[in-house]
Amino acid sequence: MTDVVWGLLDLLLILALLALAWGSLNSRNLQRAVIYFIGFGLLLALVWVRLRAPDIALAEAAIGAGLTGALLLAALRDASHSPDHTDRPDRAWRLNPVPTLLSLGLAVALGLAYLQALEIADPQRLAVAVFSHLEQSGVSNPVTAVLLNFRAYDTLLELAVLLTALLGIMALGQARPAYAQAGPVLAGLVQWLTPLLILVSAYLLWIGAHAPGGAFQAGALLAGAGVLLRLAGFPDSHFPAALILRGMVIAGVSLFLAVGLVLMLVGRGFLDYPPAWAGGLILLIETAATLGIAATLMLAFLGGRPAAWSLDTSTTGRIQAADMVRHNTGDNP
Amino acid sequence: MILDTQLLYGLVGIFLFSLGLSSAFASSALLRRILAINVAGAGLFLLLIAVAYRGPEINPDPLPHALVLTGIVVAFSATALALALVKRLRETDDD
CATH class of the missing domain: 1.10.287 (Helix Hairpins)
Incomplete structure (x- = not known):
């Protein structure tokens, strides 16, 4: 049944x-x-x-x-x-025979590989290694253990990829024009939602050690709060000053790297946490990563350099932002 | 039954991947291509998660889960970069 x-x-x-x-x-x-x-x-x-x-x-x-x-x-x-x-x-599109056949061929190859993988799979594979070492990882959520401990190196590089993509976006020009001031309903909703999103984000960060959650989900929620503020007509979504904002963007990668290097200095391997300290170190890295991911995703949403990014005195930037708002009042979807 | 679920979702993932990929090649508008590549990526994620699935009693393999989690974030940042490039292209064309 x-x-x-x-x-x-x-x-x-x-x-x-x-x-x-x-x-x-x-x-x-x-x-x-x-x-x-x-x-x-x-x-x-x-x-x-x-x-x-x-x-x-x-x-x-x-x-x-x-x-x-x-x-x-x-x-x-x-x-x-x-x-x-x-x-x-x-x-919307025309079927082009060569790419279509190529995609089909790739799909068939993937399918065959998948069927073979299912056949030979002893149902354990690397999962056994993860679960048998979970107790020494400092956390009890196996996904967090893989991300921040067993394969921490991959996650460090992934944060670096995120940073690189953002630098590319920043190099390509100005941010999209700001949105017009929202009406009372959306503005009121955003006022209620923003603190709630910050709270839930902190909760997800904390709970990620032993239940579904973690830095990525927490950072994404925090970035969601920033996107909401932007859509409601706050040109800079209450961004901190330029220096702090830049610090936030590199927070995840730099703290991660610093922890790895300090561990090497005290004679352990790179990112090889002592089991007694693992839980605390993972929380520390995840907190910095949450801030970094939130700032990065939020800035990526803007599609370019916002006024708050510029290091020279904020006056010119602010005026530009105000101008943009005035320009686009008729354009708000 | 477990194998069926695994097989079913895995094949759907492969189908989505090939559907997305072929329409990424077939469409001319850049935004459509970016959308199609995102659908193709989602198909691959589905394949990976289907591989990790072990049925309702056994814990799934956390390794593909971690891969897909980072994949989702990387896919977002790549999409954002691609859209910034499109925007820049359009600005250059307008001049």
């Missing part, structure tokens, strides 16, 4: 997922395509829960659906004057 229920749930989830993916790839109207994509991300979060990956479900809902969706909608807004945006008279 329960098998039938699960089977039905699987079927519904997959059909809806495929329909939304199809819609986001084929919808003639780009705005509708983006909305389909956001729905696709939210449904994917349910699939992660179904496949017992709650950590990923949290990250998917906050980043995959929420922040990416907001980013795509913001990009649509500044594309609204250009010709390639609007409803296309013909199909």
Whole structure:
């Protein structure tokens, strides 16, 4: 009986997922395509829960659906004057035989590899190593243990990738123009939501040691609060001063690196935590990473250098930002 | 039954990957391409999580979970960088 229920749930989830993916790839109207994509991300979060990956479900809902969706909608807004945006008279895309065949071939190869992997899988693999060392990792959430302890090196490099992407974005020009001041309903909602988001973010950071959560989810929620503030018409989303903001952006990578180097100085390996200290060190790194990820995601959403980024006296920046607000009052979606 | 779930979601992941990839090649608008690449990435994430799934009783493999978690964040930052490049391209075209 329960098998039938699960089977039905699987079927519904997959059909809806495929329909939304199809819609986001084929919808003639780009705005509708983006909305389909956001729905696709939210449904994917349910699939992660179904496949017992709650950590990923949290990250998917906050980043995959929420922040990416907001980013795509913001990009649509500044594309609204250009010709390639609007409803296309013909199909959204034409089937091109060579790339289609190549993608199909790649899919078949992946499928064969996957079937083979399922056959030879002794059901344990690296999971056993993770679970048998979990007690020495300083945390009891296995995903956090992998991210911040067993494979900490990968996570350090990943934070560096995030920083590099942001530096690229900052080098490409000014931030998108600010939004007009929101009406009383949205402004009131944002006023209520911002402290709540900060609180939940701190909770996720803390709980990540032994339950689903952690630096990525916490940072994404914090960035979500920043995006909301921006959408409600605060040009700089209450960013701190330029120096502090720059410090926040590099906080994750630099503290992570510092911990690794100090551990080398005291005679252990790079990022090889002493078991007694592991829990504390992981929390320390995760706190810095949360701030860094939040600032990075938020700045990435702006799509360029905001006024608050500039190190020279903030007066010129502020005036520019105020100008931009005035320019765009008629443009708020 | 566990294998069925694993197989089902894994194959859906592969299908999404190839669907996204082929329409990334097929569409001309840059925003559509970025959207399509994101769908393809989501398909690969689904494949990885399906590999990690061990059925309702056994804990899933946390290693692919950690991979996908970092993957989601990297995918967002790559999307943001790509959109910033598109914006810059458009500004250059307008001049």
